[in-house]
Amino acid sequence: MDYIKLSKEVSYALRHAPWEYELELDSEGFVPVTQLLQALNENNRYGRPITVSDLEHITRCSDKKRHEIVGDKIRALYGHSIPMHISKEPVTPPDVLYHGTTHKALGAIMNDGLKPMGRQYVHLSVDTDTAVQVGKRRDDEPVILCIDAAKACADGIVFYKGNDKVVLADYVSHKYIDILK
Numbered sequence: 001m002d003y004i005k006l007s008k009e010v011s012y013a014l015r016h017a018p019w020e021y022e023l024e025l026d027s028e029g030f031v032p033v034t035q036l037l038q039a040l041n042e043n044n045r046y047g048r049p050i051t052v053s054d055l056e057h058i059t060r061c062s063d064k065k066r067h068e069i070v071g072d073k074i075r076a077l078y079g080h081s082i083p084m085h086i087s088k089e090p091v092t093p094p095d096v097l098y099h100g101t102t103h104k105a106l107g108a109i110m111n112d113g114l115k116p117m118g119r120q121y122v123h124l125s126v127d128t129d130t131a132v133q134v135g136k137r138r139d140d141e142p143v144i145l146c147i148d149a150a151k152a153c154a155d156g157i158v159f160y161k162g163n164d165k166v167v168l169a170d171y172v173s174h175k176y177i178d179i180l181k
């Protein structure tokens, strides 16, 4: 079983294009596991039927915790770009958060702040290693930004739970952002 391919397809379906799979997400992004399996198993794309165990495998064993199964439902924990707003649970963030980005985006971010761009939320990392990993998707030597989440929180900015490494926000003003490296 190609679990990387499966994980990517599940992310695509649950973050970006549920309608292509005839899925309707609830307000927290969940869909019934059976409906997702039915869609994934059309045309035998994986050589054998995908099972719940396969979905459990990707939620447990992928390099990042991207998906979550709760009871008979599954959702993506972050990354959504669909028009329908996915509500996330507010959390108290660690005092400092990080964001890995490109040299190209730096000027705009230091002027305009961190925006969700193509997604519903800004994605922040709880440690620098994670931020470097995120930034390296687009820049071999990513810029690592440091976010004063304690101050932002004290000012009433709301942060939301993604997974154990990812914290979400609607927007982060440049006044909370410093360049770490």
Ligand code: HQG
Residues within 6 Å of the ligand: 064, 066, 079, 100, 101, 102, 105, 108, 109, 112, 113, 114, 115, 116, 117, 118, 119, 122, 123, 124, 133, 134, 138, 166
């Ligand atoms: C940048 C992956 C110009 C921002 C990752 C980023 C993450 C601005 C890009 C998750 C800007 C958006 C999300 C502004 C932000 N002007 N550029 N004002 N504000 N940007 O992919 O955070 O592997 O939507 O710095 O690991 O890179 O898919 O966000 O470079 O956790 O599970 O605009 O996706 O997870 O890019 O990544 P993205 P991201 P998965």
